[in-house]
Amino acid sequence: MTTAEQAEVELANRQGLLHPSQRKTVLDGTFWVAAVLAAAGLVTAVVLPVTAIETRFGPGLASAGVVAALGPAIPILALAVWFGIVCLRRLADVRGGRLVAITGWTHDFGTQRPDREYPVVLFTRLSRGLNEQHFLKAGGKQFPLYRSTHLRERIQPERTNTVLVTPRSKILINVLPA
Template sequence: MNDRPEVELANRNGRLHPAQRGTLLDLTFWLTAAVVVAGLAVTVSLALVAETSGEVLGTVVPLGAVTGWFAFVCWRRLADAFGGRLVAVTGWTHDFDSAHLTDEYPIGLHRSPEGFKSLESFSLRAGGRTYPLERKLRERIQPERVNTVLIAPRSKLLVNVLPA
């Protein structure tokens, strides 16, 4: 999906292509949205049956705050998916292999070797943050060359990698 010419053109212009919305509106988003709906229903129900201000302060307010946080997380993903600009980090990409990632290079690649109770995993560091690097994007990035990494600014999710 990320290697289609129209997707790459949109990304190079700093926009998320509609075909990439699923990257932001994934299972995590929908589970979080379900928590928001359930949290709202429970909060309203408890507020309606609360008899004292202590019950409201002790249960409704904390539950409302937690539900509000989950709603904020959903809003960030929605804002990125439907109108947010992408942040591009372009620069030399160094492969640290399994050594510690640093900000010495604009983009750094890291491999966590397979170990006891863990599978081999890959991550990418750009713009002062580390992102998990899924297989599709790992195959696209070219170490020891200049690449462009595209990040959704509000949700801080890695969207695409483009060889420069």
């Protein structure tokens, strides 16, 4: 991203808006997997009982047979609805375009545990392979920074930063110096 594009993104974010180039952050692979699973679940929840009813019981269907045929479809339908809700929340974040700003002094604790709640906290955990995993905690939500190395580089510890998050799906969008 060029300096001019970065300035345009920061200006939109400071106004509380999601820049069009940041939509792919919200509509990422997780969104598309959830959309496919929601669609497949809805199709399966409809097709499974229909095929079970037609093949097992024929035209003279008893009420007990209907319950047995619908049994497997109910959990599948519940999962499909849940995946659909996840997708709708992300779509609402993209369409609404408004961001939640959490501004505060950024404390960098390194590998130590924070002793109390702070507005913005940086910390590092060591995994079993002694790899460092960086996290940002803002507004009571913890965000892993291993996916977004550009955000990890932008966060300036021991100064005031503004963390921008989507309101419904709570996805970390950007970090700006306040």
